[in-house]
Amino acid sequence: MSTNSPFKVASIQFNPKINRRNTNISSLIKLIQEAAENGAKLIVTPEMATTGYHYLDRSTISPYVDTIPGFTTAKLSQIAKEYQTYIVIGMAEYDMTSGLYYNSAALVGPEGYIGKYRKIHQWVIENYWSCWGDLGCSVFETELGNISMIICQDSTYFESARLAAVNGADILCFPTNSSGSSISLLQHWAEINGLYVISANRSNTEEDFHMVGLSAVWSPKGEKLAESPYSDIEDESKDNPQILYAEVDPSLYVNSAKERILERRIETYKELMLFLGPWDYTKNTTSRHIHAASIQYEPIIGDKDANLKKVKELIYDQVKDDINLIVLPELTLVGPLETSKQNDIAPYSETDDGPSVFEMKKLAEEIKTYLVFGFVEKSGVKFYNTAVLISPDGEVIGKHRKIHLNNWDESWATPGYQISVTPVDGFGRVGMMIGYDATFPEVAGVLAVKRADLICIPSSWSGEYGTDISMNQKIFPKPYPNGAITTWDAVAKGSQSYTIVANFVGTKRHYKGRSGIYNLDQNYLNDQTVIASENQEEVLMNDFKTMKTDWWLDQExxxxxxxxxxxxxxxTSFPPII
Known part of the structure; x- marks a missing residue:
């Protein structure tokens, strides 16, 4: 039986004392009871909330682990029964059968213990005592909706939240001990997967590791519904617990992002299953200096000559001499053609050696740069929405056929089926996707597996997906620029590949501009994300070096x-039809 009415949820920002399990549980019970008394029907606590986090081996944590179900879940089940609520508790688990320990989260409800999750992707400290999770990412059916759990470092990998969504989750509970990095992608995964995300963090310092607070609740649209304050390391109140409340509306469980999950092309994602470990001889091992440009303009639909003239004028007027990569929008010289008949698209189509490709080859050779552009490709009796990579020698060296078609090209285009990376000597490994492909994080995931240093996205975006990045800027030494979009940022962060997006502008078709060149992470102080305007034709430029190795995370x-x-x-699987 499920509820269709909105209900209150609570995130408990709690700072456990290390080596004080019973004291921590007693304190947690008081906070959980307070939240329940205030009407919270789902309550989430931080990672390792019963023990504290920093343990250097099995022997130091062994007095404080607990079975699941066990003492802790029994205590919390009493509260859940009394107040008819659900509780997620982050804790160190002892498996009685094997004697192994896990960093886990347990879910209890009015009827008692429901299920658990064991952290799949671990951070450094846990590896000294905890085994990697072995239960996958389960979804638990409750009267509030389908609930799933992941923990802290899991959010670095798009696969974690995506597994919850594909398995049918409505709500993703996220216990964490975060200094900022693990919470920085939660908005992205909420919006891309159509999930409510309830994050519970700590706000104090333990063993010189400071956690920043900012517990939050995100809606399936990527909207921030509630957030606790940022905790500065000098803040005298940082040890104080806080309870954050927000409202979940079950009517939003059905949403456009969930519907997109049904459009997944699982046959094209098989390479996500490959583990290309330290003996991957195809990867690039040399950092390259890239000076990239994204060309943003208003297309004249169907007029190749006029659009070619406009592209050349923008390049000649604004592109600097040392630019070595230019990315142009989707279907560059014709614009997004809206037609319901394949016969109508034929006059605009061409083969790999057609006139548009020829002109772009000449342009790339003239300005001595790599160039990515899109066109309507004809191959036999089929048409594709295609992008190609052209070398400074005027040769087509890479191709991507759009895999995920949307409402304006699905009537005439055949979907592509391959996600590929083009290795370029002295330059790096270049991956491509087109427009709507970016809403499927599996594409960026495959490009990461294939070690793309750069991802180029010709696009024709008018706001139908993505939302403004609204994460708290205090966690970033260098703030995001206005106009940064979750979808494209998720491509860069999820694959650890610099991402260049070229989009159209124009009031007639309501294109939103905001072309961007996305950095791998804002904590790289020497690099930056740059975003174009929403309504102006312009050339956006940025320079950077690939293959960052000076931070805690890189593609390797x-x-x-x-x-x-x-x-x-x-x-292998599709989610239940909603």
Whole structure:
């Protein structure tokens, strides 16, 4: 039986004392009771809330672990029964059968213990005592909706939240001990997967590791519904617990992002299951300096000559001499053609050696740069929405056929089926996707597996997906610029590949501009994300070096810590029809 009425949820920002399990449980019970008395029907606590976090081996944590179900879940089940609520508790688990320990989260409800999650992607400290999770990402059916759990470092990997969504979750509970990094992608995963996300963090310092607070609740649209204050390391109140409340509306469980999950092309994602570890001889091992440009303009639909003239004028007038990569919007010289008949698209189509491709080859050779542009490709009796990579020598060296079609090109285009990376000597490994492809994080995931240093996205975006990044800027040494979009930022962060997006502007078709060149993470102080305006034709430029290795995460570490044994659902299953 389920409820259709909005209900209150609570995130408990609590700071446990290390080595004081019973004291922590007593304190948690008081806070959980307070939240329940105030009407919260789902209550989430931080990671390792019963024990504290920093343990250097099994022997130091062994006095404080608990079975699931066990003493802790029994105590919380009494509260859940009394107040008819659900509780997620982050805790160190002892498995009686094997004698192994896990960093886990347990869910209890009015009827008692429901289920648990064991953290799949672990951070450094846990590896000294905890085994990697072995239960996958389960979804538990409750009267509030379908609830799933992941923990802290899991959010670095798009696969974690995506597994919850594909398995049918409505709400994702997120216990964490975060200094900022693990909470920085929660808005992205809420919006891309159509999930409510309830995050519970700490706000104090333990063993010189400071956690920033900012517990939050995100809606399936990526809206921030509630957030606790940022905790500065000098803040004298940082040890104080807080209870954050927000409202969940079950009517939003059915949403456009959930519907997009049904459009997944699982046959194209199979390479997500590959584990290309330290012996991957295809990867690039040299950092490259890239000076990239994204060309943003208003297309004249169907007029190749006029659009070619406009592209050349923008390049000649604004592109600097040292630019070595230019990305142009989707269907560059014709614009997004809206037609319901394949016969209508034929006059605009061409082969790889057609006139538009020829002109772009000449342009790339003239200005001595790599160039990505899109066109209507004809191959036999089929038409594709295609992008190609052209070298400074005027040769087509890479191609991507749009895999996920949307409402304006699905009537005439055949979907592509391959996600590929083009290795370019002295430049790096270049991946491509087109427009709507970016809303499917599996595409960026495959490009990461194939070690793309750069991802180019020709686009024709008019606001039908994505939302403004609204994470608390205090966690970033260098704030995001206005206009940054969750979808494209998720491509860059989820794949650890610099991402160049080229979009149209124009009032006639309501294109939203905001072309962007997305950095891997804002904590790289020497790099930046840059965003174009919403309504002006312009050339957006940015320079950076690929292959960052001076921070806690880079693509190499991402690849080496993926847990492919638990990703199989992403390439074999569809979610229940909503």
């Amino acid at each position: 570490r991402l690849i080496l810590t993926r847990r492919t044994d638990y990703y199989k659902t992403l390439v």
